[in-house]
Amino acid sequence: MTLSRRHLLRAGATGSVAALVGVSAVSSARFPAPRRLGDPFSLGVASGEPTPDGVVLWTRLAPDPLAPDGYGGMSISPVTVDYEVAEDERFSRVVARGSAVATRDLGHSVHPEVGGLAPDRWYFYRFRAGSAISPTGRTRTAPAPDRPVDRLRFAFASCQSWSSGYYTAYEHLSAEDLDLVVHLGDYIYETSWVLARRSATVPPQLTDEAVDLAGYRLRYAQAKSEAPLQAAHAAFPWLVTLDDHEVDNNWAADHPGLGFDVYRIPALFRRRKAAALQAMYEHQPMRLAQLPAGPSMHLHRRYRFGDLAEFTMIDTRQYRTVQACGDGNAVADCAERYVTDRTILGAPQRDWLVGGLATSTARWQVLGNQVAMAQSDYDPGPELRLATDSWDGYIADRNTVLGAAADHDVRNLVVITGDRHENLVADLRRDYRDPESPVVATEFVGTSISTGGDGADDTGLGRALLDANPDMKFHNRQRGYVRVALDHQMWRTDFRVVPYVRTPGAPISTRASYVVRDGVPGAVPD
Template identity: 45%
Template sequence: MTPVHHRDDHSAELRAAAAHLGRRRFLTGTAAAAALAFSVNLPTAGVAGAAELDGRKIDEDPFTLGVASGDPRPDSVLLWTRLAPRPYEPGSGLPANRVSVRWELAHDARFTKIVKHGNADAHPEFDHSVHVDVPGLAAGRVYYFRFRAGNWISPVGRTRTAPARTAKPGSLKFAAVSCQAYHDGYFTAYGHLAKEDLDVVFHLGDYLYEYAVSAVGGSRNYTDIQLPAHFNRETTTLEDYRLRYGLYKSDADLRAAHAAHPFVVTWDDHETENNYAGDIPENDVPPEEFLLRRASAYRAYWENQPLRAPQRPQGADMRLYRRLEFGRLAQFDILDTRQYRSDQAYGDGWQTPGPESEDPSRTLTGGAQERWLLDGWKKSAATWNVVPQQVTFSQRRNLTTPDFKLSMDSWDGYSASRQRLLKGVEAAGVKNFMVLTGDVHTAYAYDIKKDWNNAASRTLGTEIVATSISSGKDGAERPSNWETFMTANPHMKFYNGRRGYVTVSLSAARARADFKTVTAVTTPGAPITTAASFVTETGHPGLTPA
């Protein structure tokens, strides 16, 4: 993408872009220029950034990637689609023109009772994505939505607003999902998820993977189609990431899940690059090169997710942490544990904990996000305080002996950062604390302990870890380290290595978590079963079998 300069001497603009990034490292002019390119090459508010294309001239279905909604509030919801007649091609089969798209929101799936409608521009600068923030809606009710471009009509989506902020809903049911590697198998679990009766779905990261996808779709082993060669490389450029979202969202089960439920999304690492930490890449590449890659990944992420304007990236930064309230029943504090973290201790991986990993100056959230979270708990009036985030929160020893190791990419590698949050839970008087986690491709259920080294210490909350949708291929009900992990971590109440998702039902009296798994993802159509169910009573943290 070519930077747009409005005058020959643009050093002030470069300095402003670099200052905005707030990097721990000194940015070269190249990095600042890259950030500037991503911030100025946007359509001007209220002004057409490109000539308009008459939608009637689109001669192929532009709604191949379906529809989605997200971040429900009591009076609004975000509607999303992206025009892509040919999602496997650069440019998705459309010229670099804006397209006017009509949207409709109704009380019924047949659209006989339309309550809101309007027009939005699909800009080529945003890869013809559409984000419509619909205000003035009734709290706690179901709506249906669709889009029109020319003579084409999108699939119908179903969404739901949150309850009023002062309401006390009797129940709330949500799902947690994570980690959907296209090349590892089919998104079968999403087909089952689409049939669930849910209020909202939380996606906890790794929506896509940067790794190459072969012509046969990796473990999908297609025999009737052949994917283009440009998928068979790691994503590094804006075009790469855009194409990869086109590939992933072409999956029918994923589209069905998005059409059925509003999603609340947050990323982990693979949306950009494996195990990056803030501005530090996994591999030894120049910082400006990685920041340009991060800017590309963040830009494509926003374009392809149901996110509001405040989440739109600015250069290589994107404010993704945010708070949603579901009446007085639940407050959800959605975290970003990737963008602001300190580098992994001891070179990453599983390591013996020590002074470096336990350094009080280390952070997984960054200072601003940590303060925001702690302040939010102090002000919360909700029965349940739930934290959807990415990496394992509870201590997870890999051996039963004193020479155990811990994962430096998880909260175990940032123990002081974790301890500050647990002190905040106690200081705020949070009685019903729940952490939702993805990342590890297994389902776990934990009691969150005040002292991880004392099984008899006070339980402060619960952690529910959703397994992957497909990452890790078929998996096993009991992985080879099952007995070791269960013995080494007495606060671990459940461990399952199959693919699937978890649903959580909240009420004023208790929470119930149902871990749901499929037998295989390397072949399509596997049935789903409930592998285990647990409950935790309000005011009495700790998990017991249902």
């Protein structure tokens, strides 16, 4: 049975969509698991999208996760998956039970949305399919929107090419004292062009570029088979978005990215994008609101954590104008960057973002962003050499967003960014053409989990960037993640790095720490 989105929405009108797409439900119909199911929870468990009264849970039944057909070793039959949520790890105080139906149409994934929970507290959860019981996950609800919150701790990460190295950073992240993890994109890589730096052999079904649903499913299964990533998902709720490699390198809206293959034909690229977005939904703790409609997926959304912070997750891929002056790489003398109708957000999302910044009462505005917002000049001399895949290629939108932050006196806007495989700290100015333009926000760019291999601390590129960009405070190209602690007076960022990823077992250390003071835009070393 193949379910179109139209059928799913029609089913929603009759109250049965929850069972069909694996969201929270207590279904009157039971679909038994196969007697010889093996370990259906080989990809672990996850939770995310926390609200004051609930979370979304996730798992996918996949006893053979790398089966070449992309179905994870499952048959065509649906399977009822039960879940429990408890106040304690032994599940002696269960507060919610339910079931969802895992179907072949969504790769036998389920996304139960659990409500009725108490705000601002930890819970434990697990799944059951037949006689198989999943690992236990831990999750946390958000505080009520205007409730005073003393402190929030979270980490953000991005860019985890499997072939580039081991996910050792996640071993350390899962042991941190956090309330939340934010993933800013490049959770998978669609192709094996990244140089293999692991000793492990890549299965033959993963050597070709992913262009269809089976290919993308296999990329997610490969990543989620890694124990460190499973541990990090099981330890905390996550907020997840995408960048380019979940689909195609440097793609923009309906335009494919780099390369010269048949999928540059618009109709075929839309089909490819639809497959990629479905695979993403199937493998992430996302709500029904994020279920793709063909080649589109609603990814810009907000999550509030008491009176302390509001996370605004934006989407800089689906609505953008194609990159200026070539393929997005660094170029000089690109007047096209300043064309006023060029957009990285699309007008509706831009208006939604600006409106939220103007009206939010949270102490800290956290912008979950994919590509660098700060001006990044790659030429230490008088010439500007700027990459156009980032916000440097979309000047009008950057000026609108940062201008709105200034005009509406947004108290503390902090942008968290992935993509670049490097750690950076930068002040954000209202208009970079005016050297006296005020600093209105701060950007912290996080390095990759593994992409790029081992990396290095001090590089020529880093020194050139710091020389050419006076608003940049710090640069580092080691691998790891970024840890953040904030209260009403201060935001503290710790750049957590590992010395190598080509072999497992690397230790973790804090390479640098920067703080932002309440009401004072711009970061200073701590």
